[in-house]
Amino acid sequence: MTPAATARDARTEPDGGLDQAGLLRELEPVVARNLDRHLAAAKEWFPHTYVPWSDGENFDGPLDGVAWEPGQSKLDETARTSLILNLLTEDNLPSYHHEIAVLFGRDGAWGTWVHRWTAEEGRHGTAIRDYLLTTRAVDPVELERARMTHMSTGYISPHSQRAVNSIAYVSFQELATRISHRNTGVHAGEPVCERLLAKIANDENLHMVFYRNLLGAAFEVAPDEAAVAVLDVARNFQMPGATVENYARKSVKIAMAGIYNLRIHRDEVLLPVLRNIRYFERDDLGPEGEQAREELDALLGGLDTAARRFEEKRDAYLARQAARAQ
Ligand SMILES: [Fe+2]
Ligand SMILES: [Fe+2]
Numbered sequence: 001m002t003p004a005a006t007a008r009d010a011r012t013e014p015d016g017g018l019d020q021a022g023l024l025r026e027l028e029p030v031v032a033r034n035l036d037r038h039l040a041a042a043k044e045w046f047p048h049t050y051v052p053w054s055d056g057e058n059f060d061g062p063l064d065g066v067a068w069e070p071g072q073s074k075l076d077e078t079a080r081t082s083l084i085l086n087l088l089t090e091d092n093l094p095s096y097h098h099e100i101a102v103l104f105g106r107d108g109a110w111g112t113w114v115h116r117w118t119a120e121e122g123r124h125g126t127a128i129r130d131y132l133l134t135t136r137a138v139d140p141v142e143l144e145r146a147r148m149t150h151m152s153t154g155y156i157s158p159h160s161q162r163a164v165n166s167i168a169y170v171s172f173q174e175l176a177t178r179i180s181h182r183n184t185g186v187h188a189g190e191p192v193c194e195r196l197l198a199k200i201a202n203d204e205n206l207h208m209v210f211y212r213n214l215l216g217a218a219f220e221v222a223p224d225e226a227a228v229a230v231l232d233v234a235r236n237f238q239m240p241g242a243t244v245e246n247y248a249r250k251s252v253k254i255a256m257a258g259i260y261n262l263r264i265h266r267d268e269v270l271l272p273v274l275r276n277i278r279y280f281e282r283d284d285l286g287p288e289g290e291q292a293r294e295e296l297d298a299l300l301g302g303l304d305t306a307a308r309r310f311e312e313k314r315d316a317y318l319a320r321q322a323a324r325a326q
Contacts, residue, residue: 020163023221024110027163030217032109034210035116042120042206047127050196056134072136078257079188080138081250083128086180087143088150089241090125093118095155096240103160117207124200131196146245153243159233164218164226168233171211176239176260176269178204183259208273216277223282227289230279231296234270256314263307266300 058065073080097118104110132138159165178201185197219226241247255261274280280293 023163023218024104026221027214027217028109030214031113034213035109035113037213038113038206038210039116041209042203045199047123047130047196050127050192050199051130051134052192053134056136059140068136068140070139073138074135074190075137075188075193078253078259079184079190079193082180082184082187082254082257082259083132083193084138084143084146085241085244085247085250085254086177086184087125087128087132088146088244089177089239090121090128091147091151092155092240093121093125094151096121096157099155099157099160100166103163103166113210117210120203120207124203127196127200131193135192137193150244155240155243158236158238162229164215164222164229165233167211167214167218168226168229169237171208171215171273172233172237172269173240174204174208174211175273176265178202178208179264179268180239180254180260183264187257187259212273212276215273219277219282219284223284224286224289224292227279227282227285227292230274230277231292231299234296234299237265255310256317261307262303262310266303266307270300270303 060067075083097114100117101114104114106114129143132143133140157166157169159169181197181204182201185194185201188194188197215226215230218229244250251260258264274296280297282289285293
C-alpha cells in the first residue's frame with residue numbers, strides 16, 4: 001500500500017482527523033518489526049548483580065538493626081535528590097502500564113510490546129531501590145513515604161487521547177529519562193552507582209529507538225497529524241515525575257548540576273529526535289503541517305533563549321559561590 005492510500009484509509013473521523021484504531025492498525029506491522037529488532041538488540045541482564053549486597057546491613061525495626069542517618073550516605077545531596085526523583089518516576093510504572101495498555105491494547109504485536117516494555121521498566125525501580133537501601137544512600141523511611149504519596153496520586157498522561165501524540169511523547173520522554181539516569185550516575189561519582197545507571201540508561205535508549213521508529217512511521221501514514229502532534233507534545237512537555245512532591249525545588253537542583261536542564265532538553269532530547277524523523281526536511285506536509293513546523297521552529301528559538309538565560313544566571317551564581325569560598 002502506498003503511503004498516500006494508507007493516509008486516506010486512516011483518516012476516517014468526521015472531523016478529518018486521524019482514526020485512532022486505524023492508525024494503530026497501520027502501525028501494527030511496524031511494531032512487529034521493531035519488536036523483533038528490539039528483542040535482538042536487548043541483552044538479558046540481572047539487576048541483582050549490580051547491587052553491592054555485602055555493603056548492606058539490617059535496619060532498625062523488627063530486625064533490630066542500625067537506624068539510618070545522613071552520614072552513612074556516600075552521595076551528595078544533588079545525586080540523592082536526582083536518584084529519588086528518578087526512582088519515584090520508575091515506581092509509577094503501574095500507571096504507565098495502564099495508560100499504554102488502554103491506548104495500544106493488549107493483543108498482537110502491540111500487546112507483546114506493552115508487556116515486554118513493562119517487564120523491562122519493572123527492573124529499573126527494583127534495581128535503584130536495592131542499590132539505595134543497600135548502600136544507605138537515602139533515608140529509607142522518607143523514601144517509602146514519598147513512594148506511597150506519589151503512587152497514590154498515580155499518573156494520567158495528558159497525551160493519551162491520541163495515539164500519535166502518545167508516541168511522540170514517549171519518543172522524547174524515553175530519551176529524556178535515558179539522559180537523566182546517565183547524568184545522575186556521572187554526577188554521583190560513585191562507580192557502582194554509575195555502572196547501574198548506565199545499564200538502566202541503555203534500556204531507556206532502546207525504548208526511545210522503538211518509539212522514535214514508530215513516530216517516523218506515523219509520519220509516513222499521516223504527516224500533518226504527526227507534525228501537529230510533535231508540536232503539541234514539545235509545547236506541553238513535562239517529565240512523568242513532575243507530580244512528585246517538591247518537584248520544582250528538586251528540578252532546580254538537578255538543572256544547576258547539569259543533570260537535566262533546558263539546554264539538555266532542547267539540544268539533546270528534542271533536536272536529535274526531530275533530526276531523526278527529518279521533521280524540518282520533510283516535503284510531504286500540507287498547510288496544517290507547515291504551520292506546525294513554523295510554530296515548532298519558533299518554540300525551539302524561544303527555548304534556546306530561555307536556556308541561554310538560565311546558563312548565564314547559573315554561571316553568575318557559581319562565580320559568586322566560588323568567590324565566597326576563597
Ligand atoms: Fe525506566
Ligand atoms: Fe524506558
